Amino acid sequence: MTASPWGLDNLPYGVFSRTGGETPRVGVRYGDHVLDLAGALHDEVFATGSLNAFMARGSAAWRDTRAVIRNKLATDPAAVEPHLIPLDRVRLHLPIEVGDYVDFYCSLEHASNLGRMFRPDEEPLKPNWRHLPVGYHGRSGTVVVSGTPIVRPSGQRGAGVFGPSAKLDIEAELGFVVGGPSPLGGRAGRFEDHVFGVTLVNDWSARDIQAWEYVPLGPFLGKSFATSISPWITPLEALASARVPGRAQDPEPLDYLRRAGQWGLDLALEVRLNGEVVSRPPYREMYWTPDQMLAHMTVNGASLRVGDLYASGTVSGPEAGQRGSFIELTWNGTEPIKLSDGSVRTFLEDGDTVTITATAPGPDGNVIALGEVSGTVNPAR
Amino acid sequence: MTASPWGLDNLPYGVFSRTGGETPRVGVRYGDHVLDLAGALHDEVFATGSLNAFMARGSAAWRDTRAVIRNKLATDPAAVEPHLIPLDRVRLHLPIEVGDYVDFYCSLEHASNLGRMFRPDEEPLKPNWRHLPVGYHGRSGTVVVSGTPIVRPSGQRGAGVFGPSAKLDIEAELGFVVGGPSPLGGRAGRFEDHVFGVTLVNDWSARDIQAWEYVPLGPFLGKSFATSISPWITPLEALASARVPGRAQDPEPLDYLRRAGQWGLDLALEVRLNGEVVSRPPYREMYWTPDQMLAHMTVNGASLRVGDLYASGTVSGPEAGQRGSFIELTWNGTEPIKLSDGSVRTFLEDGDTVTITATAPGPDGNVIALGEVSGTVNPAR
Numbered sequence: 001m002t003a004s005p006w007g008l009d010n011l012p013y014g015v016f017s018r019t020g021g022e023t024p025r026v027g028v029r030y031g032d033h034v035l036d037l038a039g040a041l042h043d044e045v046f047a048t049g050s051l052n053a054f055m056a057r058g059s060a061a062w063r064d065t066r067a068v069i070r071n072k073l074a075t076d077p078a079a080v081e082p083h084l085i086p087l088d089r090v091r092l093h094l095p096i097e098v099g100d101y102v103d104f105y106c107s108l109e110h111a112s113n114l115g116r117m118f119r120p121d122e123e124p125l126k127p128n129w130r131h132l133p134v135g136y137h138g139r140s141g142t143v144v145v146s147g148t149p150i151v152r153p154s155g156q157r158g159a160g161v162f163g164p165s166a167k168l169d170i171e172a173e174l175g176f177v178v179g180g181p182s183p184l185g186g187r188a189g190r191f192e193d194h195v196f197g198v199t200l201v202n203d204w205s206a207r208d209i210q211a212w213e214y215v216p217l218g219p220f221l222g223k224s225f226a227t228s229i230s231p232w233i234t235p236l237e238a239l240a241s242a243r244v245p246g247r248a249q250d251p252e253p254l255d256y257l258r259r260a261g262q263w264g265l266d267l268a269l270e271v272r273l274n275g276e277v278v279s280r281p282p283y284r285e286m287y288w289t290p291d292q293m294l295a296h297m298t299v300n301g302a303s304l305r306v307g308d309l310y311a312s313g314t315v316s317g318p319e320a321g322q323r324g325s326f327i328e329l330t331w332n333g334t335e336p337i338k339l340s341d342g343s344v345r346t347f348l349e350d351g352d353t354v355t356i357t358a359t360a361p362g363p364d365g366n367v368i369a370l371g372e373v374s375g376t377v378n379p380a381r
Numbered sequence: 382m383t384a385s386p387w388g389l390d391n392l393p394y395g396v397f398s399r400t401g402g403e404t405p406r407v408g409v410r411y412g413d414h415v416l417d418l419a420g421a422l423h424d425e426v427f428a429t430g431s432l433n434a435f436m437a438r439g440s441a442a443w444r445d446t447r448a449v450i451r452n453k454l455a456t457d458p459a460a461v462e463p464h465l466i467p468l469d470r471v472r473l474h475l476p477i478e479v480g481d482y483v484d485f486y487c488s489l490e491h492a493s494n495l496g497r498m499f500r501p502d503e504e505p506l507k508p509n510w511r512h513l514p515v516g517y518h519g520r521s522g523t524v525v526v527s528g529t530p531i532v533r534p535s536g537q538r539g540a541g542v543f544g545p546s547a548k549l550d551i552e553a554e555l556g557f558v559v560g561g562p563s564p565l566g567g568r569a570g571r572f573e574d575h576v577f578g579v580t581l582v583n584d585w586s587a588r589d590i591q592a593w594e595y596v597p598l599g600p601f602l603g604k605s606f607a608t609s610i611s612p613w614i615t616p617l618e619a620l621a622s623a624r625v626p627g628r629a630q631d632p633e634p635l636d637y638l639r640r641a642g643q644w645g646l647d648l649a650l651e652v653r654l655n656g657e658v659v660s661r662p663p664y665r666e667m668y669w670t671p672d673q674m675l676a677h678m679t680v681n682g683a684s685l686r687v688g689d690l691y692a693s694g695t696v697s698g699p700e701a702g703q704r705g706s707f708i709e710l711t712w713n714g715t716e717p718i719k720l721s722d723g724s725v726r727t728f729l730e731d732g733d734t735v736t737i738t739a740t741a742p743g744p745d746g747n748v749i750a751l752g753e754v755s756g757t758v759n760p761a762r
Contacts, residue, residue: 100522105598118597126596131540136598137518137605141481141686142565151566153681159512162635184523184607185532185762209681215507216499217486217517218599221681224518226565254543300534300590300602301762305522381566381682 005369006031008070009362012232012371013051013197016090024049024093028069029232029371033084040072040083041065050097051196051233055179056306059193062179066237092231094145095199096177099305101143101227102297103173103203103313104135106288108247110316113328118211130251133288133296135310138203139224143309145231146373150204152350152380153225157208164380165206167333168348171314172271172281172324172356175201176290177233178308187256188298191263191291197233200269200356200373201311204228207327207347229309232371234360239368242266242360246289253292256299263291265360267370269315271324272355276339281315281324283358288312350379386750387412389451390743393613393752394432394578397471405430405474409450410613410752414465421453421464422446431478432577432614436560437687440574443560447618473612475526476580477558480686482524482608483678484554484584484694485516487669489628491697494709499592511632514669514677516691519584520605524690526612527754531585533731533761534606538589545761546587548714549729552695553652553662553705553737556582557671558614559689568637569679572644572672578614581650581737581754582692585609588708588728610690613752615741620749623647623741627670634673637680644672646741648751650696652705653736657721662696662705664739731760 003009006029016034017024026046027034037046045054055062072080105111108125111134115124128134154164179196182188203223210222246264253259267283293310314324323329326347330336333346348354355374362368384390387410397415398405407427408415418427426435436443453461486492489506492515496505509515535545560577563569584604591603627645634640648664674691695705704710707728711717714727729735736755743749 100520102601115597127540128537128593128596132537132594134594134598134601136601137520139481139518139683140521141689142683144565148565151682155681156509156513156635159508160632160635162637184525184529185759206681212509213513213515214597214599215509216496216595216599217515218595218597220483220515220517221677221683224678224683225681251541254537254541256543296602297605300536300587300606301532302520302523302602302605308522378566 003366004031005359005367008073009366010234010238010368011066011069012234013095014231014233015049015051015093015095017093018085019089019091026051026054030073030084032087034087034090035069035080036083036085040080041068049093051095052097052307055196059180062196062235063237066235092145094143095231095233096309097307098140098143098309099307101138101140102135102310103138104133104288104293104311105313106133106286106293107314107316108287109318110314110324110328113316113323117327117332133293135293135297136218138227142224143227143229146228146375148228148375149378150226150375151378153206153209153221154380155206155209155221156212158212165208166347167207168377169205169207169326170354171203171205172269173201173203173311173314174267174283175199175229175309175311178304179306181306182298182304184303185301188294188304191261191294192236194294194304195236195290197235198239198370199233200230200358200370202228202354202356202373202375203311228373228375230371230373234370239265239360241363244284247285247287249287256295257292259289259291261291263289267358267360269356269358273339273345274353278337279321279323279329281322282317283315285317286312286315348377350377352377384747385412386740386748389455390747391615391619391749392447392450393615394476395612395614396430396432396474396476398474399466400470400472407432407435411454411465413468415468415471416450416461417464417466421461422449430474432476433478433688436577440561443577443616444618447616473526475524476612476614477690478688479521479524479690480688482519482521483516483691484519485514485669485674485692486694487514487667487674488695488697489668490699491695491705491709494697494704498708498713514674516674516678517599519608523605524608524610527609527756529609529756530759531607531756532759534587534590534602535761536587536590536602537593539593546589547728548588549758550586550588550707551735552584552586553650554582554584554692554695555648555664556580556610556690556692559685560687562687563679563685565684566682569675569685572642572675573617575675575685576617576671578616579620580614581611581739581751583609583735583737583754583756584692609754609756611752611754615751620646620741622744625665628666628668630668637676638673640670640672642672644670648739648741650705650737650739654720654726655734659718660702660704660710662703663698664696666698667693667696729758731758733758
């Protein structure tokens with residue numbers, strides 16, 4: 001029997017409440033159950049509505065807690081059984097209180113594709129792109145958990161043109177949850193002491209709003225209406241077998257951006273539109289790795305807080321079927337996607353559901369699943 | 382005798398602790414004293430380290446509380462006297478827990494000046510500028526209270542060039558503190574039901590880092606190392622006599638940006654370098670008014686949270702002595718400022734102290750002071 005992708009090698013953290021009004025609390029997913037950690041570990045840090053208090057204990061506590069949970073599940077099933085709740089009897093919540101949310105732009109192919117479309121008369125990549133991981137701050141207050149309906153945003157789509165976005169899109173990304181803070185005026189230390197785990201991110205994007213507003217200060221309302229994340233935060237330790245060196249870089253990055261510890265990640269993403277796979281973005285093809293993003297984000301002395309979230313930017317690989325956004329998959333709507341029911345899509349229509357999933361190699365040839373991030377488009381108000 | 386600029390018509394809110402380790406709590410400034418509100422009003426909502434819990438009560442409570450405080454101070458000085466603490470015996474703290482921080486770009490002159498310097502071969506204003514208040518998200522975790530030392534940031538200043546910023550600058554701005562939330566997928570309502578008050582903002586900026594990094598996604602590390610705000614939040618009601626229609630706009634803004642209620646503000650800012658006035662930016666000259674910024678920020682369905690902060694962007698007026706940043710005052714360093722001691726400045730040097738103050742007209746020909754925002758530059762680490 002193949003090991004479950006939600007077995008002992010995975011154990012992602014989330015926040016749940018039992019159907020019927022219990023206040024949210026922290027659990028780990030194990031198979032098709034949630035383990036109630038406050039009950040199983042007799043620790044009130046888990047009887048709160050976010051992972052932040054637990055994360056604030058630091059990376060040694062993260063490792064120890066994971067070891068304790070694994071041990072209990074493996075060796076004393078009878079003791080934990082009363083604290084295992086079937087997934088279909090819980091509601092999942094946003095797992096973290098988000099501090100700052102930063103979105104990067106780390107795929108060479110995504111940045112090149114968007115450059116070609118948004119600035120057809122220029123070099124696709126700006127001169128800085130190969131020298132630093134380009135990023136910007138997004139809106140942390142509109143980070144929502146998977147399953148939250150996405151209301152189609154309205155806004156300006158050009159001079160004097162106002163209305164619902166006609167180019168509603170997704171960006172399939174990987175997000176990194178900061179559990180270890182750093183001081184103002186200092187820099188981040190080791191990646192694994194700051195980053196607690198990863199989550200899938202859908203950075204919903206209104207391309208028509210974005211294209212009109214984004215010069216010169218960057219994307220704003222074209223992104224800020226919603227960003228969805230998975231309810232499950234996969235701890236870094238569960239990704240040990242997914243670690244790869246990361247894509248070759250030219251020119252050689254500056255010292256502060258030198259990679260340490262192989263934090264390229266061999267994750268296979270899938271993007272589904274109404275259940276049908278439309279793209280398979282390979283995370284291992286990303287140009288900038290998450291340790292580089294972290295080093296860059298703090299090199300100017302910016303502090304980190306527990307709960308900060310940063311995302312990779314759209315994961316797009318070199319092949320056409322590996323692009324993580326519809327603007328790329330349909331080349332700004334000029335090459336519609338054909339779906340199996342005979343219909344076509346350029347950008348998203350009301351009622352469409354987009355679901356992003358991912359897997360990683362586990363330690364024994366098995367597979368680890370990341371929590372999916374899904375959302376359905378509701379009509380504009 | 383002239384009325385104090387910190388009298389009954391002002392009464393800004395802040396968070397203080399008595400020298401000697403008391404936990405921070407909410408007060409209002411009255412003359413050279415702080416009124417301890419938890420003590421004076423017997424209300425535990427003020428016995429917390431930020432204004433957020435009080436702000437969450439809503440705009441009716443803001444008005445009622447202000448009326449009660451004014452009445453007590455005016456009619457029953459003996460009763461409040463035990464709760465008045467001399468300013469020189471308290472420490473002032475960051476007054477709010479900042480949710481999201483958005484920075485706009487609302488001065489026609491500032492946007493034009495920067496366009497001329499950063500993009501000399503193009504029209505200074507981008508095509509969108511007169512159609513919408515351009516803005517972007519900044520880093521809320523590095524918003525600090527006035528007096529916090531500012532460590533000179535390091536970063537990339539060009540391809541392969543790394544080191545301390547050689548173009549450290551300020552931006553003199555007005556900030557708006559959101560006390561009334563709005564739902565995801567909805568829009569903000571009346572300005573005065575969402576915005577609790579105003580604060581002076583210094584959006585410290587490293588121009589060399591910013592110029593290299595900011596395409597195409599906007600400013601990031603050139604700004605995220607620190608943003609200083611005043612310890613005092615001036616309630617909107619104290620600015621009643623400062624309200625003006627706002628500068629004429631051409632073209633006519635779209636419906637959702639139509640002004641309501643005269644939220645142009647006749648504030649006179651002063652920027653001091655090491656005590657010497659170097660600029661007097663007039664807030665009333667701003668092109669986009671704060672009610673327009675609020676409407677724009679939420680037109681796409683983005684929610685507001687208690688504690689969100691948004692700022693106007695650099696306040697620069699039409700005259701040379703009214704520019705709110707050194708990059709403008711010195712035209713990117715090409716026209717140094719002469720100081721009274723015979724020295725000159727282009728950008729900031731280590732040890733420099735920048736202080737921004739402002740006044741507004743009060744109800745009886747008197748003057749209201751805003752809390753100053755000040756910071757001293759420390760050497761790079």
